[in-house]
Amino acid sequence: MTGPSREDDRCGGAFKRFEEGAWSERAGTYDRVTGQVTAEVAEPLLDAAGVDAGMRVLDVGCGTGVVTAAAAARGARATGADMAGGMLAVARERHPELELVAADAEALPFDGATFEAVVASLVVNHLPTPPHAVREFARVLTSGGRVAIAVWDRPERTSLFGELTAAVADTGIDVHATLPLGPDPYTYADDGEMHSLLAGAGLVDVRLATLELVYRCHDVGALWDGLLGGSARIATVIERQAPEVRERIRAAFARRLERYEVPAGLALPMAAKLGSGRRP
Numbered sequence: 558m559t560g561p562s563r564e565d566d567r568c569g570g571a572f573k574r575f576e577e578g579a580w581s582e583r584a585g586t587y588d589r590v591t592g593q594v595t596a597e598v599a600e601p602l603l604d605a606a607g608v609d610a611g612m613r614v615l616d617v618g619c620g621t622g623v624v625t626a627a628a629a630a631r632g633a634r635a636t637g638a639d640m641a642g643g644m645l646a647v648a649r650e651r652h653p654e655l656e657l658v659a660a661d662a663e664a665l666p667f668d669g670a671t672f673e674a675v676v677a678s679l680v681v682n683h684l685p686t687p688p689h690a691v692r693e694f695a696r697v698l699t700s701g702g703r704v705a706i707a708v709w710d711r712p713e714r715t716s717l718f719g720e721l722t723a724a725v726a727d728t729g730i731d732v733h734a735t736l737p738l739g740p741d742p743y744t745y746a747d748d749g750e751m752h753s754l755l756a757g758a759g760l761v762d763v764r765l766a767t768l769e770l771v772y773r774c775h776d777v778g779a780l781w782d783g784l785l786g787g788s789a790r791i792a793t794v795i796e797r798q799a800p801e802v803r804e805r806i807r808a809a810f811a812r813r814l815e816r817y818e819v820p821a822g823l824a825l826p827m828a829a830k831l832g833s834g835r836r837p
Contacts, residue, residue, distance in 0.1 A: 569685020572739040573640075573661075576683050579789035580620070581643030586786025587621060589779070590772075594717065595620075597770050598678050598707050598829050599627040605764065605833040606674040606705035608633050615672040615697060617662045617690070618680025622648030625655050628676070636672075638665065662690045665697055673702040679829070681754075682708045682742040683789065691758040698836045704760060708745045710767065710828035716817065717772055717825055721784055722791050724810035728802060732794050742790070751832040760834025768829040775822035777811050 580587075602624065608614050610632025616625040619637030621644060628635035638660035639645050648657050660666050662677070662684055675694040681687045694704045712719030725732050745751045748765050755763045774780050785792045795806055817823045 569739070571737040572685050575737045575739075575793075576789055577641050579793060580641040580683075583786055583789070583792070584621065584641065584643035584647045586783070587644075587647075589786050590717070590774075590783030591787025592621060592623070594770065594772050594827055595679055596623050598768065598831075599624045601766075601768050601831060602676050602678050602705050602707050603628055603631065605766070605831050606676050606703045608674050608676070612673040613671065613699075614674045614676065615665075615667070615694075617660075617665070617675060617677040617694065618683070619648060619657065620644045620678075620680075622652045622655055622657065624676060624678050625657070626652050629655060633674075638662070663693060665693045667697045669696050670699045671697045673699050675702070675704045677704075677706045679707055679709060681706050681745060682740075685739065687740070687745065687754060688757055691754055691760075695758040695760055695834075695836055700836055703833050703835050704755065704758070705831065705833040706745075706751075706755075707768070707829050707831050708751075709743070710746045710830055711743050714746075714826070714828040717780075717784065717827060718788065718791065720813040720825075721788075721810055724806050724813055725791065725794060727809040727813075728805045730794065730798065730802070730806070732791065735794055735797050736790055739790075745832070746830050748830075751830060755832055755834035758834070759836070761837055762835040764833050766831045768831055770827040770829065772825045772827055773822060774825075777814055777823070780814075780823070781807055781810060 612633045614628045614633040614635045616637045619625045619639045625635045625637035637657045640661050684690050709715045817825050
């Protein structure tokens with residue numbers, strides 16, 4: 558077996574391998590926190606794509622199968638695709654009735670005009686070249702079908718991940734120093750960038766929306782463990798630190814969460830950006 562080529566690395570191969578491995582490793586712990594939040598995006602995303610009974614739907618970056626299953630529950634003929642083997646294993650165990658395939662979002666193994674809707678929930682920001690991926694989404698879409706994608710809003714509006722990243726910075730750690738080079742995960746939180754991403758793939762009737770969410774919890778320790786078990790880049794940075802540094806980050810995170818205290822525990826605001834477009 559040969560290793561990756563220089564061209565592969567130049568085009569983001571190292572970053573893609575990192576993301577695939579990180580999510581596979583965390584598949585079993587994803588739902589402790591992160592999966593609970595991302596599940597709230599499923600129905601609005603399917604609405605943005607116009608998913609209805611009888612439609613052929615592709616869920617790219619299906620993870621544990623939440624969106625794929627939600628599409629199937631609407632009566633759609635849903636296919637889930639993901640390149641993280643660990644995530645697919647969990648999805649297949651939970652949803653043996655679904656069609657779930659291993660696939661690279663930037664090189665989908667489907668013929669053109671196969672699906673009447675394509676959805677991608679919180680995955681575009683984990684890809685080396687999102688424009689390539691969205692062009693693939695448009696390629697496999699039938700004329701008149703819609704692509705709908707979701708990404709997290711800026712860190713200051715996604716308190717779960719934003720405060721964890723800020724806590725790392727509070728301790729003087731460079732969050733980029735130990736990670737492979739990759740794109741800014743918040744690029745498409747900007748409406749103009751999201752519009753350009755979709756329009757650049759040849760999609761028309763582009764629509765943008767913001768989904769406001771709140772994550773509620775009672776145990777800061779469980780929140781910390783859940784986030785480390787349900788994120789890729791920031792969790793990897795933290796896990797690579799010495800134990801005493803990790804404890805300083807944890808303490809900084811707990812201090813930052815104090816501003817979200819309510820009588821019943823913590824209420825952390827989250828926001829996702831939804832974008833959709835139609836293939837002419």
